[in-house]
Amino acid sequence: MSVATAVRPRGPGFARGRAVSAFLHRHVWLRLVALLSLPMLWLVVAYLGSLGAMLVAAFWTTDPFTGAVVHHTTLDNFRQLVTQSVYRTIALRSLGVAAAVTVIDALIAVPVAFYMAKLASTRAQRLLVVAILTPLWASYLVKAYAWRVMLGRDGLINWVLQPFGLHGPGYGLVAVTMTLAYLWFPFMLLPVFAGLERLPDSLLEASADQGAKAWRTFRSVVLPLLFPALVAGSLFTFSLSLGDYISVNVVGGTTQLAANVIYDNITTGGNLPFAAAAAFFPILVMVAYLLVARRTRALENV
Amino acid sequence: MRHRRSTATLSVVGVVALVATACGGSSTSTSSNSGAAPSVPKIPMASSVGAGEGSLNLVNWAGYAEDGSNDKTVDWVHPFEKATGCIVHDKVGNTSDEMVQLMKTGQYDGVSASGDASLRLIYGGDVAPVNTSLVPNYATVQPFLKNRSWNSVNGQMYGIPHGWGANLLMWNTKVVKTPPTSWGAVFDPNSPYKGKITAYDAPIYIADAALYLMKHDTSLGIKNPYALDQKQLNAAVALLKKQRSVIGEYWNDATKQISAFESGDLVLGTTWQYNANVVTSDKKVAVNTVIPSESSTAWSDTWMIASHAKHPNCMYKWMDWIISPKVNADVAQWFGEAPSQSLACQHTAKGFCEQYHAADQAFSDSLYYWTTPTRHCLDGRGNICTDFSQWTQAWTQIKG
Numbered sequence: 001m002s003v004a005t006a007v008r009p010r011g012p013g014f015a016r017g018r019a020v021s022a023f024l025h026r027h028v029w030l031r032l033v034a035l036l037s038l039p040m041l042w043l044v045v046a047y048l049g050s051l052g053a054m055l056v057a058a059f060w061t062t063d064p065f066t067g068a069v070v071h072h073t074t075l076d077n078f079r080q081l082v083t084q085s086v087y088r089t090i091a092l093r094s095l096g097v098a099a100a101v102t103v104i105d106a107l108i109a110v111p112v113a114f115y116m117a118k119l120a121s122t123r124a125q126r127l128l129v130v131a132i133l134t135p136l137w138a139s140y141l142v143k144a145y146a147w148r149v150m151l152g153r154d155g156l157i158n159w160v161l162q163p164f165g166l167h168g169p170g171y172g173l174v175a176v177t178m179t180l181a182y183l184w185f186p187f188m189l190l191p192v193f194a195g196l197e198r199l200p201d202s203l204l205e206a207s208a209d210q211g212a213k214a215w216r217t218f219r220s221v222v223l224p225l226l227f228p229a230l231v232a233g234s235l236f237t238f239s240l241s242l243g244d245y246i247s248v249n250v251v252g253g254t255t256q257l258a259a260n261v262i263y264d265n266i267t268t269g270g271n272l273p274f275a276a277a278a279a280f281f282p283i284l285v286m287v288a289y290l291l292v293a294r295r296t297r298a299l300e301n302v
Numbered sequence: 303m304r305h306r307r308s309t310a311t312l313s314v315v316g317v318v319a320l321v322a323t324a325c326g327g328s329s330t331s332t333s334s335n336s337g338a339a340p341s342v343p344k345i346p347m348a349s350s351v352g353a354g355e356g357s358l359n360l361v362n363w364a365g366y367a368e369d370g371s372n373d374k375t376v377d378w379v380h381p382f383e384k385a386t387g388c389i390v391h392d393k394v395g396n397t398s399d400e401m402v403q404l405m406k407t408g409q410y411d412g413v414s415a416s417g418d419a420s421l422r423l424i425y426g427g428d429v430a431p432v433n434t435s436l437v438p439n440y441a442t443v444q445p446f447l448k449n450r451s452w453n454s455v456n457g458q459m460y461g462i463p464h465g466w467g468a469n470l471l472m473w474n475t476k477v478v479k480t481p482p483t484s485w486g487a488v489f490d491p492n493s494p495y496k497g498k499i500t501a502y503d504a505p506i507y508i509a510d511a512a513l514y515l516m517k518h519d520t521s522l523g524i525k526n527p528y529a530l531d532q533k534q535l536n537a538a539v540a541l542l543k544k545q546r547s548v549i550g551e552y553w554n555d556a557t558k559q560i561s562a563f564e565s566g567d568l569v570l571g572t573t574w575q576y577n578a579n580v581v582t583s584d585k586k587v588a589v590n591t592v593i594p595s596e597s598s599t600a601w602s603d604t605w606m607i608a609s610h611a612k613h614p615n616c617m618y619k620w621m622d623w624i625i626s627p628k629v630n631a632d633v634a635q636w637f638g639e640a641p642s643q644s645l646a647c648q649h650t651a652k653g654f655c656e657q658y659h660a661a662d663q664a665f666s667d668s669l670y671y672w673t674t675p676t677r678h679c680l681d682g683r684g685n686i687c688t689d690f691s692q693w694t695q696a697w698t699q700i701k702g
């Protein structure tokens with residue numbers, strides 16, 4: 001076959017293509033618009049558009065009987081959320097769970113990541129990364145229900161604790177915190193691991209040369225350099241915990257969190273405007289969190 | 303630096319949008335309906351049933367559309383598909399409220415609505431009136447189920463009665479040695495089964511507390527557990543808040559309650575006969591059920607057709623199929639309810655229809671069927687009652 005020698009004839013299409021590319025080369029702005037218009041359209045219409053629609057809906061109300069949305073602007077939804085103490089309780093409980101999950105994940109992630117980045121052999125390091133990433137492949141629901149089984153009356157946790165005369169936490173807030181801490185752990189570990197890998201060994205050696213003990217080195221050298229990575233990880237664990245309503249339903253017993261209020265008002269309450277108003281809470285919390293996080297320059301680590 | 307900042311801002315906006323979309327769900331708004339006194343929207347009724355459209359999308363209670371995947375011998379979906387060419391896609395709704403929401407999406411052809419969903423669907427314009435002359439098996443439906451307040455408006459049927467039954471009290475016979483006879487067993491703050499008691503996770507469960515108060519605290523003057531003024535609602539809420547301390551977990555997903563009873567995490571609480579049947583057939587624990595001395599809240603289900611059904615012919619065929627004597631008998635026995643079809647009792651096991659009082663109008667009238675509470679009191683006291691949105695808010699308060 002003589003494919004190798006075949007040269008494609010340069011027809012009029014080629015000339016037109018060159019003209020277009022020359023034109024684009026001269027007009028930088030046009031090039032940028034052509035490149036970015038689709039993704040920007042996606043961002044503006046799909047992300048911000050739906051967000052805007054939701055925020056507007058928060059000021060509407062529903063027909064109490066049929067559940068149909070009534071386009072009548074009112075602040076009632078917000079008034080209820082602010083004045084009824086139950087919503088404050090739920091909001092504080094949700095913040096508490098999200099904070100606890102974040103702290104637990106950080107406390108576990110730092111030593112594990114330190115071992116992986118600084119002490120483990122290359123082989124062990126790879127194995128550990130695989131071991132930590134593999135659970136991400138399993139479905140969220142499977143993992144949540146696995147915890148339901150483990151936390152149950154005849155579950156693994158009670159079975160282990162029984163010989164010591166102890167009981168597991170059962171279903172409830174503690175169970176929710178444990179389950180969420182497990183679910184979001186990789187999201188904390190990975191940024192911390194990446195942060196530690198970037199930390200030059202020479203800094204640790206220099207600190208040791210100056211006579212610093214392990215704890216002093218950790219506190220004065222490792223932690224300050226690691227802080228942005230920890231903040232980046234906490235963004236994931238905190239926001240994911242704040243938005244979770246499924247684990248609460250699976251292992252939460254009788255408790256409910258902020259996301260349950262939103263979910264229940266959509267599925268059972270049939271009150272979309274109230275759900276939209278309730279969604280302001282996690283949005284405001286996360287905006288505040290992100291603004292603080294930005295100051296630490298942690299977002300460059302995400 | 304400037305460049306970095308703007309990327310940071312951009313990602314802030316992006317993440318916020320992500321969180322918001324994840325938390326908020328879609329904000330589709332339904333057709334605006336005035337909040338004034340309800341009038342029934344004019345929805346055209348079918349005048350004939352043609353060939354099936356090849357597909358049928360249902361919202362139904364667990365156990366109402368069995369295709370053999372739970373039990374190989376329990377299958378009335380495949381024979382229907384074979385007979386009509388309508389392939390059934392069913393979506394289980396856990397609560398009436400969820401069913402109303404699902405029907406509002408407009409993706410479904412029909413729903414098995416209980417009385418607390420049916421009227422909301424009718425007045426919301428989500429379902430169409432049903433031409434009963436196009437459903438041949440309707441003729442032999444129990445007469446006391448026809449033209450009732452929960453399935454018709456002004457003498458016009460909005461669906462086909464499917465079956466009915468009471469919410470029951472279920473207990474693990476190994477753990478709860480003395481069979482309970484009163485709903486008081488689940489409202490006792492000093493119960494020995496503290497932490498292993500369950501309750502139905504939906505605002506309509508407030509009616510169960512109201513029914514208990516109606517029988518035990520006559521000073522409140524409750525006449526109908528679905529018609530509560532503010533004082534009566536407060537009393538029911540107080541009772542349920544006290545109950546919360548003995549609840550292990552709430553349920554509205556039938557499979558969740560079944561698994562919790564089978565693992566021993568729950569031993570006592572309200573249930574459907576269906577859940578008890580599955581627990582019994584799995585043979586992990588032994589349970590028993592009873593209608594307590596106070597009587598019970600109950601449901602009476604109606605198959606309704608969506609006002610914008612994409613497969614109306616298949617839905618009419620389904621409504622006729624599900625109340626045909628043999629199939630209605632199968633559903634009733636699988637779920638554990640009274641069949642609506644009077645001829646179904648010829649196909650049920652011996653004694654089944656007697657056990658469920660299938661033809662017993664007096665028994666049927668003694669139950670308190672799920673009904674949507676409205677400001678206009680159902681017991682005729684005027685406009686002083688609490689409406690369903692107040693019940694919904696109250697339910698959040700109860701769970702704390």
